[in-house]
Amino acid sequence: MTTAVFAAGAVCWRRIDGKIHVLVIHRTKYADVSLPKGKVDPGESLPQTAVREILEETGLAVSLGVPLGISRYPLASGREKIVHYWAAEVSDAAIRSSTFVPNEEVAALEWVTPRKAxxxxxxxxxxxxxxxxxxxxxxxxxxxxxxxxxxxxxxLPASSWAGPDATRPLTARGVEQASSIVPTLQAFGVKRIVSSTAVRCVTTAAPLAAASGLDLRRTDLISQDAHERGEADVRKVVGKRVRSGKTAVLCSHGPVLPEILREIALATGSLSGSYLSSAADLPTGAFSIVHLSATNPSSGIISIETHEPRA
Incomplete structure (x- = not known):
């Protein structure tokens, strides 16, 4: 049995004179025109690969948006290539900072309308x-x-901790999980980080905050203790994040996650369903990314993708 080759890329897009254009690359080696993509390096997540490959091929630093699906096709070697794609809006700052020059791999970049592409x-x-x-x-x-x-x-299990539940620390594995998820989360351009006040949540979110240069905002409104006392206010936290229109991480607890997903659905006019329960049913260190329209968040959830830690 042959092993599949995994890769990742994106439809990079921007507005030019008010019209959406997408990026195609003219590849030197293959004498073809394609979307930017590349193979996964050992230890990488697929989103991490997509961002790295786009930077290497085009000189553009991007953050990922909505997942666009998976393409599968056979290679000459007989192996199957499986490529995961996202949309990626390219900012004016990224265009100005691009380091691209024609090279042995990519001869040229071209921005064209979707129809021409x-x-x-x-x-x-x-x-x-x-x-x-x-x-x-x-x-x-x-x-x-x-x-x-x-x-x-x-x-650490509650049975092994004599102090208040909110002070329970991460295990060594938990610390590794917190570090391992940072590159994947960064691939989506996180702008805000909000955490339960519990030590295990703050410690999970801290590596991302440090790597991204972001403040780590703590609130008891999404803590397990407040949830159990009936004093949590998930709606307030979620509503603020939806109104802001900026990508945010909410680090919380297993019992609170279903309410977070329900409140996102309510705030965006989305239908309820088992898909919300599935997105909330996460192992430790895992996360679900709920994609929303920046121009019209009330139009509903576009898609949800879930990722697990590599540790």
């Missing part, structure tokens, strides 16, 4: 991914942000 792309799987992106545009969805529900890392 469809005719330029050399491979059918790329065209299918582009079609998923244009379907979102047809639904009025372009710029997006996310609320990320993160469960704290593995903590």
């Amino acid at each position: 469809r005719s330029y792309l050399s491979h059918a799987p790329d065209v299918e991914i582009l079609s998923t992106f244009t379907d979102l545009l047809d639904d009025g969805i372009s710029s997006t942000f996310a609320i990320i529900a993160l469960r704290h890392g593995k903590a």
Whole structure:
């Protein structure tokens, strides 16, 4: 049995003169036109790969938006290649900071309308991914942000801790989980980090805050203690984050996560359903990314993706 080759990339897009254009790359080695993508390096998550490969191929630093699906196709070696894609809005600052110069791998970058891109792309799987992106545009969805529900890392069992529950620390594995999730979370351009006041949550979110240069905001409103006392106010925390329109991490507890997902659905006019329960049913250190429209958050949840720690 042959092992599949995993890769990741994105439909990079921006507005030029008020119209959406997407980025295609002219590859030197293969003499073709494709979407930016590349193979996973050992130890990388797929989102981490997508951001790194886009930077290496195009010189553009991007954050990922909505997932666009997966393409599968056979390689000449007989192995299957599986490529995960996201949308990625490219800022003016990223354009100005681009370090791209033509090289042995990529001869040129070109910004074209989605219609032109469809005719330029050399491979059918790329065209299918582009079609998923244009379907979102047809639904009025372009710029997006996310609320990320993160469960704290593995903590010392309550039975092994004599102090207050809120002071229970992470285990060595929990500390590793907290560090391992940082690159994946950073791939989505986190702008705010909000944590339960419990030590196990604060310690889980701290490495991301340090790596991103962001303040770590603590609140008892999404803590397990407040939840058990009936004093939590998840709606207030979620509502503020939805109104802000900026990608945020909410680090909380297993019993509180279902309420966080329900409140996101309520705040965005989304239908309830088992998909919310599935997104909230996370192992320690895992997180669900809830993608929302930045221009019209009340239009509902666009998609949810879940990632687990590599530790």
